Amino acid sequence: MEFRLGCELAYQLQQPTPFLFNVEVARTPIQAIRHEALAFTPALPQEAWLQPESGNRYLRVVAPPGRFVLHYEATVSLAPGLDDPAGIAEVPAGELPFAVYPHLYPSRYCQADRLTPFAQRTFGGLPGGYARVNGICNWIHDHVDYRAGSSDEQSSAMDTILDRAGVCRDFAHLAIACCRAMGIPARYVSAYAWRLDPPDFHAVFEAWLQGPTGGAWYIFDATRKAAPNGLVRIGIGRDAAEVAFASPFGAFEAEKPRVWIEAPGAAEGAITTAAVRVEG
Amino acid sequence: MEFRLGCELAYQLQQPTPFLFNVEVARTPIQAIRHEALAFTPALPQEAWLQPESGNRYLRVVAPPGRFVLHYEATVSLAPGLDDPAGIAEVPAGELPFAVYPHLYPSRYCQADRLTPFAQRTFGGLPGGYARVNGICNWIHDHVDYRAGSSDEQSSAMDTILDRAGVCRDFAHLAIACCRAMGIPARYVSAYAWRLDPPDFHAVFEAWLQGPTGGAWYIFDATRKAAPNGLVRIGIGRDAAEVAFASPFGAFEAEKPRVWIEAPGAAEGAITTAAVRVEG
Amino acid sequence: MEFRLGCELAYQLQQPTPFLFNVEVARTPIQAIRHEALAFTPALPQEAWLQPESGNRYLRVVAPPGRFVLHYEATVSLAPGLDDPAGIAEVPAGELPFAVYPHLYPSRYCQADRLTPFAQRTFGGLPGGYARVNGICNWIHDHVDYRAGSSDEQSSAMDTILDRAGVCRDFAHLAIACCRAMGIPARYVSAYAWRLDPPDFHAVFEAWLQGPTGGAWYIFDATRKAAPNGLVRIGIGRDAAEVAFASPFGAFEAEKPRVWIEAPGAAEGAITTAAVRVEG
Amino acid sequence: MEFRLGCELAYQLQQPTPFLFNVEVARTPIQAIRHEALAFTPALPQEAWLQPESGNRYLRVVAPPGRFVLHYEATVSLAPGLDDPAGIAEVPAGELPFAVYPHLYPSRYCQADRLTPFAQRTFGGLPGGYARVNGICNWIHDHVDYRAGSSDEQSSAMDTILDRAGVCRDFAHLAIACCRAMGIPARYVSAYAWRLDPPDFHAVFEAWLQGPTGGAWYIFDATRKAAPNGLVRIGIGRDAAEVAFASPFGAFEAEKPRVWIEAPGAAEGAITTAAVRVEG
Structure with missing residues (x-):
C-alpha cells in the first residue's frame, strides 16, 4: 500500500x-x-546520521532566533508480510539472535523486571506466541483508559498499571514491559499511523516471534487506534527515552505539530486482521 | 462462641x-x-494504657538483659452480629459519623489516593455495600498469591498491585486501600484468628457499612484463611504502621512467637457465611 | 500576642x-x-464536631446548588511558652507518653521507615533535641526550593527528597518524616500564619521534645516563611491526609480562598528566636 | 601496564x-x-558474537545437566591516555557525536529525568567538565555507604538516593544518572578491577568529555575502590540491565565466582591521579 505522509513542526526561539x-x-x-x-x-x-543498529535517521541543525519551521513529506510504499496469527510462536530465550537480546532487558519506562510477577500471573496462562502478545494488547485495551493528558513524560509502565490511564506512549510501554517480562523481546516504535484520529505521531511496538519465515519482528498497536498495516516506521528504540521526534537543546516555544498520512489508493475496508511482519 | 487463646513471645537482650x-x-x-x-x-x-480512640491496650516494660518472656492467655466470648449480606449498603461520604472519617484517608501502606483509578475501574461496576467489599476481597484472593517471605515491612498496597504476592498484612492493606478509594471507610485489625493454619497473629480489616442496625463496622479477611466469626480483635489502626504486637526500642533477638486459639465448644462446620458485625 | 484572622471560601455547585x-x-x-x-x-x-484526640473542630453542611460562601473570623490570643533552645532535649522512645506514639509512625506522605537511612546519615551527627529538629529544618531550607506548583496532592516526603522543590505542605512532610526517622515524634499542623506572604493557609509541624517544663510539643516552620510565635493552630494530624481545610464530597468549582491574619498590637521586630512551646 | 586476569564460574544444573x-x-x-x-x-x-555498537563479546552455550565450569584467563596490556583533569571540559549537548546521544537518555536503573532537580541543585554549582564528574563521585562517596547486601537487582539510582547504601553497581548507576541529568553522556562499564579487594567483577562508568585529544570517554570509579588505571573493560551498556557477566535461561545453582587480576610489573604506588582516557 502507498502512503503520502508528512509533518510540520514550528518553534519560536530567543x-x-x-x-x-x-x-x-x-x-x-x-x-x-x-x-x-x-x-x-x-x-x-544540516548534519544527517543513520544509526547503524536501528536504522533511525537523525538530522541536527542549529536553529536561529525567531520562528523556525521543519516541513517534511514523503511517499512511502509499505509491503509487510501478512502471516496467519495461528502459526506464530515464541522463540526460546536461549535461541534468540544475539542482536535481539537488548530488547529483552528492562528499560526506563518498561520495568519488565519489576512487572514479572504481574505479567506471569496475568498472561502466563495464555497460549504462547502471537496470541500471547495479542492477549497483552487486549488486557491493556480493556483495563487502561486512553485519555489525553492523563500521563506525563516521566510516566512508566509501573505508573500505568496503577493509574489505568495513558496515551499511546504509555500503552506501548506497558505492552513492551509485559512482553519482556514473559521472555518475548519487544521494542518501541514511533510511526506515522494511517487512520489514527486525530492524526499525530503514534507510538506502537514490535515483538520478536517465530513466524512462517523464521524469527521476525511483528508490529502491534496496543491502543487499537490505527490500522496495523498502515504503520510507517520512523524510529525504534528500547522505549520513548530513545525515540523522540524532536530534541531541542535549549529553551523554546513549540506550536502544535501538524502530522498527516493518507493512503490514496486504499479501499475503505483495507484493515488487515493478519499478523503484520515488518522485519526479519 | 467462646475462645481460649494466647501467645508467648521470647527475646534475648544484651x-x-x-x-x-x-x-x-x-x-x-x-x-x-x-x-x-x-x-x-x-x-x-508494667505501665498499662488504653488508647481512647481505638480501645487498643498497650503495656510498656523495660526488659532486663538476658532472656525475657511474655506469656498471655485469655478466654474470650464473641457475640458478633450476623447479618444478611444482601441488606448491607454503603454510607454516602457526606453522612458518615465524624469519628469514622480518619478511616477514609490514605495512610502509609494504603495509598488510597494513588489507587483510586485502579479501584474505580476494577470495582466501580460491582453492586455497592457488603457485596463490593466482598468483591474487593475476591479480586485480591484471585490476583494475589499468599506467600510467606514475598514482602517485607515496607511493602505497601502499591507494591502488592505490582508484585501480586504478599502475606496477611499485605492482603489487608490492599483491601483497605481499595475500600477507601471507593469511599468506604476501612481500618486495619490485628487479631487472634481461629482456624488460621499455621496459627499466628493475623491481619484482617473492618469496613464501615450500613446494616440492619445502622452504620457499623463489618469484619473481613481478604486472605480467606480464618473463620470470619472467629476473629478476636487485639488492635485497630489506620494500617500496620499503627498496630504492632511488639515494638522494642533497641537491639534484640526474638524467638519465633507462639500464638494459639481454640474454640472448645465449636462444631466443625461452625464457619459463618453471614456478614459479621463487630461494632456500631 | 493577639491576632485578628479569618478566611473566606467560595464555591459554585451544580x-x-x-x-x-x-x-x-x-x-x-x-x-x-x-x-x-x-x-x-x-x-x-450545620453539624459541629470536636475530635477528642486532636482538638480539631469540624463543621459539616450540605451546600445547595449555586454560589456558596463560608466566612470565618476570629480574634485569638496566643501565649506560647518561649524556651531557650539550648536546654531542649529528645525524649528516649521508651519514655514517651503513650498518647504520643502514633506520631512516631510513618504515614502516607511521611514515609519515615523508608527515609531512615537518609535521615540517620544526614542528621545523625547533629546535636540532639531542639538543635536536631532545627538542623532538619535548615537542611530542608537549604536543599529544597519553595516553588508554587512544583508538587501536587500526591507528593510525599520521598518525592521531595528527589524533586528538591515543594510548597509548605511538602516542607512539613519531609521534616516530619525525618524527625520520626530519628525517633522524634512529629505531627502536621495547619495554621493561620502571621507574616506569611502572600497570606494563605499554612502547613507547619510540631515535634515532641523535653523542655524546661517537661515533655512538650514545640512548633517549627520548615519554610521559614512565617513567624514561629504567630502560628495559630487550626488542626493537627499525622500528615496532610488528615488535615484538609475543606473536603467537598462531590463535584465543585472553587474560587481562590481568601485568608488573613494580623497582629494589631505587635511591634515590627516581634519575631522570636526562642523555642515556641505550644502544648504539654 | 600489563595485567593477568581471569575468572572461573561454576554452576549446577538439573x-x-x-x-x-x-x-x-x-x-x-x-x-x-x-x-x-x-x-x-x-x-x-559455543556461539560467539561481537556486538557492533559496543564491542562487547558474548558467548552462548547450552550447558548440560550436572556441574559446569567456565574458565577464562587473559593477559591484557592497557595504555590509557593520562590527561590533566584541569583541561577537560563538557561538550555542549548540541555538539555531541551522534553515536553518543543514547548515553544521555534515562535508563532502567539511571532515571536521569527524575533526578534532574536533585542533580542540578547539588552539582549545578560545581566547575564543569572532569571536575563536575569527579564532584559527583565525591558526593556519592561521602553520602552513600558501600555495603554488601544493602541493595538488590531491582535497586535503582532513585533508591540509592533514599537508601544511602549500595554496592558498586548502585554507585555507578547513581553517578551515571547524575551525569546524564547534567547533560554529560555516561555509560555503565563492567570490568576486571586491579586492587579491588576482595576481587570481584566491578562496575564503573565512563563519561564523555572534551580532553586535549578531543571528545573522549573517561573512566571513573565512584566507589574509589579500584585503581582507575587498572580497570580492564569487559562490557559497556546503558546500565546493569544490559551488562550481565552471565545470563542463564533456566533454573540453576551457582557457586561463588572466582575473579582475579594482577599487575606483575607494577610498582606499589602505580595508581594514577590523572584523568584516564579510554576511548575516542
Missing part, C-alpha cells in the same frame, strides 16, 4: 538552539521511500 | 530495652473477656 | 454537596479565642 | 540450560589482548 530531529521515515526491507522532501525555514545547514 | 506490647484482647461490645492472665518472666513493673 | 470544613481555630492551653464568628451564605444547618 | 556469557575482555584502542584462553568443562559447542 537564541540559537541546536535541535536533533527524528521524523524521516526509516528504510526497511518492507518500507520503500518513493519520494521525500525535507526543508527548514529559514534554510539551515 | 542491655535494658523498653518494649511496647499490644497483645491483649480488646474489650468491645461484642467481645467479652471471661478470664485473662499476662506474665513477664522475669517479673517486671 | 447540585447539593456535603462539605466537611476544618477552618476554625483550635482551643489549646496557649491559644484562647476572644471572639469568633462563622457564617454560611446562604445560611445552612 | 537440565540442559542455555547461558549467555560476557566475561571476555573487550578489544579497544587502549586495551590489547596479549594472550587469552577460555574453556568450558565439560567441553561444549
